[in-house]
Each structure stands twice: as C-alpha cells, then as structure tokens.
Amino acid sequence: MQTSTASDVKKSPVYLQSLGAAGTVTGSKHLLITPDLNILVDCGLFQGVKALREKNWEQPPVNPADIGALILTHAHLDHCGYIPLLVKNGYRKKIYMSQPTRDLTELILRDCAKLQEEDAEKANKHGYSKHQPAQPLYTVADVEAALPYFKVCAIHVAIRLNEHISFKFYPSGHIPGACSVKISCYQKTIIFSGDIGRNESELLPAPEPLNDADFVVMESTYGDRLHAKTDVALEMAMIINDTIFNKGNILIPCFAVGRAQEVMHLIYRLKKQKQIPSAIPEYLDSPMAASAGKVLQHYPEWFNIDDKECAAMFSGVTINQDYKNTEKIIRRRGSKIVMAASGMLTGGRVLEYLKHYLGDARNTILLIGFQAEGTRGRALLNKAYELKIHGKYYPVNAQVKEIEGLSAHADQLELIAWLKQFKKSQPLVYLVHGEPCAQEVLRVKIKDELQLQVKIMKQYEKELLFTV
Numbered sequence: 001m002q003t004s005t006a007s008d009v010k011k012s013p014v015y016l017q018s019l020g021a022a023g024t025v026t027g028s029k030h031l032l033i034t035p036d037l038n039i040l041v042d043c044g045l046f047q048g049v050k051a052l053r054e055k056n057w058e059q060p061p062v063n064p065a066d067i068g069a070l071i072l073t074h075a076h077l078d079h080c081g082y083i084p085l086l087v088k089n090g091y092r093k094k095i096y097m098s099q100p101t102r103d104l105t106e107l108i109l110r111d112c113a114k115l116q117e118e119d120a121e122k123a124n125k126h127g128y129s130k131h132q133p134a135q136p137l138y139t140v141a142d143v144e145a146a147l148p149y150f151k152v153c154a155i156h157v158a159i160r161l162n163e164h165i166s167f168k169f170y171p172s173g174h175i176p177g178a179c180s181v182k183i184s185c186y187q188k189t190i191i192f193s194g195d196i197g198r199n200e201s202e203l204l205p206a207p208e209p210l211n212d213a214d215f216v217v218m219e220s221t222y223g224d225r226l227h228a229k230t231d232v233a234l235e236m237a238m239i240i241n242d243t244i245f246n247k248g249n250i251l252i253p254c255f256a257v258g259r260a261q262e263v264m265h266l267i268y269r270l271k272k273q274k275q276i277p278s279a280i281p282e283y284l285d286s287p288m289a290a291s292a293g294k295v296l297q298h299y300p301e302w303f304n305i306d307d308k309e310c311a312a313m314f315s316g317v318t319i320n321q322d323y324k325n326t327e328k329i330i331r332r333r334g335s336k337i338v339m340a341a342s343g344m345l346t347g348g349r350v351l352e353y354l355k356h357y358l359g360d361a362r363n364t365i366l367l368i369g370f371q372a373e374g375t376r377g378r379a380l381l382n383k384a385y386e387l388k389i390h391g392k393y394y395p396v397n398a399q400v401k402e403i404e405g406l407s408a409h410a411d412q413l414e415l416i417a418w419l420k421q422f423k424k425s426q427p428l429v430y431l432v433h434g435e436p437c438a439q440e441v442l443r444v445k446i447k448d449e450l451q452l453q454v455k456i457m458k459q460y461e462k463e464l465l466f467t468v
C-alpha cells in the first residue's frame with residue numbers, strides 16, 4: 001500500500017478573470033475563481049462606443065447561478081449597472097456593499113431602468129431605433145427583484161464568506177461609499193482597488209492607506225495622465241464669469257451622484273467668496289438628484305465638510321425632477337449654470353440641453369470627468385465640429401472647456417503613490433479599468449518606478465494567481 005505525500009495531493013487553482021473593464025474603462029466585473037467559491041467583484045454596465053454597449057446584451061461566459069458572492073466597490077453604473085441582469089439570469093446570493101453604496105445603487109439602478117424604459121418608448125414613438133420594437137436592457141421590476149439580495153457591510157469589518165475566504169472594505173475616496181476590497185483567500189491577500197479617488201478633493205477624504213498584498217487588481221483610468229496643477233476654483237470662476245459676460249449658459253454634464261455634489265460645493269464656495277455673481281441661477285436637472293442629495297446628507301462622515309455646509313450647498317440649487325420642466329429651464333432667459341447627466345453625454349437629460357446650447361457660441365460646455373472613447377464627451381474634447389443626437393446632427397459652436405482637476409479619479413502620480421504602499425510585500429499587479437494606451441504607459445511606469453511585476457488583464461482570459 002502506498003502512502004500519499006504532500007506532492008500527491010492534487011492542487012486546486014485560484015484564477016482571476018475579467019468579464020469587463022479589461023482594456024476599457026466600463027463594464028467592471030472581475031471574477032475570483034476559487035476551489036469552492038466564485039466571487040464577483042463589481043457588476044457594471046459597458047458604456048461608450050456601440051460595440052461596447054452591445055456587450056451588455058451578450059451572455060457572460062459564466063453562469064450567474066455559479067457565482068457564490070458579489071462584492072460591490074461603489075455605486076457608479078459602470079460598476080453596479082449589470083446587477084439586475086445578473087439576478088434576472090440566475091444569481092441568487094448576497095450582494096455586499098457599504099451603506100451609502102446600498103442607498104445610491106438602488107437610486108441609480110431605478111433611474112437607469114426608468115431612463116431605458118423611457119428611451120425605448122421614445123425610440124419606438126419616433127422610430128430612431130434600428131431595433132423593432134426597441135427594448136430596455138432591464139426594467140424597474142428587474143431592479144426591484146435584485147434589491148432583496150443587497151447586504152450592507154460595515155467598513156473595516158471582516159466578512160466571512162467561507163472557512164478560507166473573508167473580505168474587508170476600505171474607503172477609496174472617489175464617491176461617497178466607494179471602497180477598495182481586501183480579500184483574504186487561503187492565506188493570500190488580494191486587493192481590488194475599485195475606483196481610486198483623489199488625494200485632495202473638494203468634498204471627499206483621500207483613499208485610506210492599505211498595505212501588504214500578494215495581488216493587486218488596480219484601476220488605470222488616468223494611467224498616462226497628470227491632472228493639471230491649476231487652481232480648480234479659479235478656473236471655474238473664470239469660465240463662469242466669461243460665459244456670463246458673453247450672455248451665455250454654462251452646461252456641466254455630470255452624474256447626479258458624486259461629481260454633481262463636488263461641483264455644487266465649488267460653486268457654493270465661489271458664490272460665498274463673491275468670485276462669481278451669487279444671483280446666477282443654478283440647476284441640477286436629474287430625476288434622481290433630489291433623492292441622491294437626501295441620501296448623501298445622511299452620511300456626513302463620508303465627506304470633508306460639516307452637515308451645515310452640506311445643507312447650504314444644496315440650498316442654492318434648483319433641482320428638477322420632472323422632465324416636463326427641462327424645456328422651461330432651457331428657454332429661461334439670462335445666463336444660468338445647468339448640471340445634468342450623463343457625464344459623458346451618452347444619454348439622459350443633458351442631451352436636451354446640448355441640442356439647444358451646442359449651436360450657440362455664447363454658451364460653454366464644461367467637461368469635468370473622464371470621457372471614454374466613443375462618447376460624445378470624448379468627441380467634444382477631440383474638437384468634433386458636429387454631434388449626432390437622437391439621429392440628427394448638431395453643429396458645435398459652443399465653447400468646450402475641461403477642468404481636469406475636478407476628476408474623481410487619481411492621476412498617474414496618485415496611482416503610483418497608491419500602489420507604492422504595497423511595495424514591501426512585492427505584489428503582482430493586474431491592471432484593469434483603463435484604455436490600452438493609458439494601461440501600457442502605467443505598466444511601464446510601475447515596472448520602472450516600483451520594480452513590481454505588472455500584467456494588463458484581457459477580457460475573459462483567466463490568470464492563474466496561485467494554487468491551494
């Protein structure tokens with residue numbers, strides 16, 4: 001009879017597989033495949049060019065019923081927007097997230113479903129969809145079916161998933177509720193960065209320090225760029241004052257959660273300091289903005305500012321929930337500041353403003369966030385002379401400005417500094433959530449500056465992390 005030795009024991013692999021946000025910035029879905037539990041980190045929608053958006057309609061290569069846990073880093077649509085479909089297709093386990101992420105995700109998913117239903121309805125009415133009839137990707141009912149699986153977790157507290165695996169959340173700046181995830185898996189540590197915020201932000205604290213990791217799965221949105229070191233407040237004041245002088249309107253495309261509050265706070269500060277006229281009307285046109293504002297006021301501990309200032313910055317803004325009023329705001333005489341989603345001009349109310357404001361050289365379109373390839377936002381940054389909206393072309397005569405310093409994402413310097421905290425433990429780094437050029441530049445920089453091994457994740461390719 002033979003006795004078994006350690007080398008005879010069959011080893012089981014632990015893999016990392018990206019189902020999205022590999023070579024692109026949207027569709028975040030990263031699967032950790034372990035011998036007895038498959039864990040999905042984030043479950044986002046693809047956004048941007050049509051080829052990407054169409055991926056939302058494809059079945060992922062993993063049966064949702066075979067996933068044992070979903071951990072959500074934050075409430076942005078490109079991280080949470082696929083959840084209703086995952087549940088619709090058979091996922092029946094818990095979805096772990098921080099408290100603000102829970103509240104914001106519900107709002108965002110409901111809003112997304114409602115907009116899709118509205119868009120499909122409009123497309124069918126006006127016949128501008130190639131699909132007959134146009135269908136929403138999911139409905140409000142699909143969102144409601146996913147909500148019972150939401151499970152709120154405290155930050156810094158270990159959540160046990162099985163006898164070998166647990167995880168903890170660590171705030172990462174970016175938007176309220178956003179966290180990095182530290183997964184302890186068979187004595188190895190795997191960090192998923194989520195989206196990494198700024199070290200200095202108007203409203204949000206810097207990402208929390210972390211250390212020690214065997215593997216780091218890291219975002220790379222601005223892997224090839226440094227945010228200009230200009231004074232953001234001064235830039236904003238100049239843009240607003242110039243546009244008022246020209247009797248134009250300032251349109252700021254931004255999502256109703258996160259960036260909108262950052263901009264609102266900056267404008268509130270500029271008005272208070274009399275750097276811009278305090279009488280200029282300010283609108284936040286979003287069906288969910290009022291609810292998001294209320295949610296955020298419940299979580300002052302996630303902000304740099306006190307409750308009073310938080311309430312004050314909301315008080316100066318007219319929030320429009322009803323799309324019937326959008327036309328009235330557009331037609332209202334005199335200069336105004338309008339914030340409306342979506343931030344990359346891919347859809348939503350902001351398109352109605354664009355149709356009216358784009359052709360007039362007195363107006364300013366102010367871009368403040370990352371503009372993915374193929375979006376109207378990127379086209380504007382690339383000096384497009386016309387934009388196609390709902391099947392029609394509109395000439396670009398308005399001023400197009402960008403304030404990079406208001407971005408919610410760390411730049412190259414901040415990404416390197418964030419990664420440096422793990423240097424002692426010499427982790428293997430996997431880059432996700434970035435476009436190919438940015439990722440390649442960051443890969444080389446990490447190798448040169450930190451002497452760490454780096455790989456760029458490719459969609460659906462399984463990377464063997466270790467065996468157990």
Ligand SMILES: [Zn+2]
Pocket residue numbers: 074076079174195
């Ligand atoms: Zn994000």
